Amino acid sequence: MKKLLFIILLIVSLAGLCFAQGGVKKKRPKPHEYGKVTLNNYATKVGIAPVEFDHWTHRGKFTCRLCHVDIGFSMKTGETQIKAADNMRGYFCGTCHNDKMSFEGRRVFAACSKEFTKGDVKRCERCHAAAPNPTKETDFYKFAERLPKERFGNGIDWEKAEETGLIKPVDFLEGVSIKRAPMAAQKDFYIGSKIEGMPDIIFSHKKHTVWNGCELCHPEIFVGVKKGATKYSMIELFDRKYCGVCHDTVAFPQIDCQRCHTKPL
């Protein structure tokens, strides 16, 4: 009996050794794959390929705020629970993908329909792709070619692209967004780093409100509108909390230390 227990313990501890996850370098997603979200609450259950949503196709055209505040998409995979019925009713993807809205001179294709012909299946497959689409990859590199470069993530400096007017993300949709009185942009401020030797962070509200307004971060991600009210450290950030909600998923990843830790020592 004791021998059996010992053998079981040995196997379990060896198995633990094999699955230890620290100490290895993670593989970086390719530039065209960064920001990809798989939407599959119901798709495979009903026998259709899950949707592979690429953020880059929309980032150049719309602000984060428009989709995540006005239209109401959740910022966590699997939380929004989009159904084809929602799209057909004009919610979520269906807000624009309804064959009625016109954008950049073209009609936006309808997402999901109750009845469809064989010819329509191609439209379904634009999102519900069973296999990775090589055209999408080439489209990405063609798109990225004319934009300023960055080190990680998509390899695109989205901030600079917006600043220099190469992209003009839309922040207001008629019939969807409600116009509110704009609030004054807050000043830049320093966030002290806890480790001696690491430069402090310079946080710019202006750079963020261009994409997010106020509502995207406050109060759900950052409770304290008062400086210093929310306490956090890099450990939580790497765990996809606070700044890590966006910066590691869609915005430039946090391995680019030098983009935030910029206050001269």
Add this chain to the structure above:
Amino acid sequence: MKVNTTEISEATNRRGKFCGSCHNGKIAFRPNGNCDKCHTGDIGSGRDNYSLFSKAPFPRTEFGNGIDWVEALRRKLISPANHLKSKPQDIPFDKTLMLEAEMAMISPAIFPHKAHTEWLDCNSCHPDIFNIKKKTTKHFSMSYILRGDFCGTCHLNVAFPMNDCKRCHP
């Protein structure tokens, strides 16, 4: 930093990614007409080039490549390019850490950030390989290091190998 996980293909190289970032005819030799320079099928095919290269007056070690790369850099015998297009901002982090050994009679390992930041970027190791908060890296012990985790990511196959105990445990 793991073999066969980058997914390099001829298409990506010709597009200017990975090998193609330099091997485009402008910085280094281009792919056209040079296939056999890399696709040799022989992992030891660099031996002639190496014997020529190592004849230069580098400081020596007994292990690994036989060249003390760190000392060579300090003496400015080599000046490896640090960036291709845009210069990343430097964070001059210089902390030296003393890592206690698990076994008695083994001197603690001295870890100098400076010797590493001369070659690497912060994100080469943080936060994937090493946690940024002191003493919070889980399973950080010699048995894991020796099988390729943590320090072993580099100090088993590219940087000086861990046979050279005294270089870390003086």
